[in-house]
Amino acid sequence: MQSSHARQGRQNQLYDNGARLVAGCVPVDKKGRRVLLVASSKNEGEWVLPKGGWENDETQEEAAARETWEEGM
DSSP, X not given: OOOSSOOOOSTTBOEETTEEOEEEOOOBOTTSOOBOOEEOSSSTTXXXXXXXXXXXXXXXXXXXXXXHHHHHO
């Protein structure tokens, strides 16, 4: 079960050659006709796929699930 609070800080996030590793997903409806986008927190009026930092205590799948849940809050 997901926590009711989003994680904060970047001290546990993973990097590869200086690039921050991120995880996310492409959520689609049951018929595969629509994709869920979320409003960008950095650029007003832009829409993005849910994603965020992959942390060192998670698998890729766990990070993708957590980030998708956090972005959908």
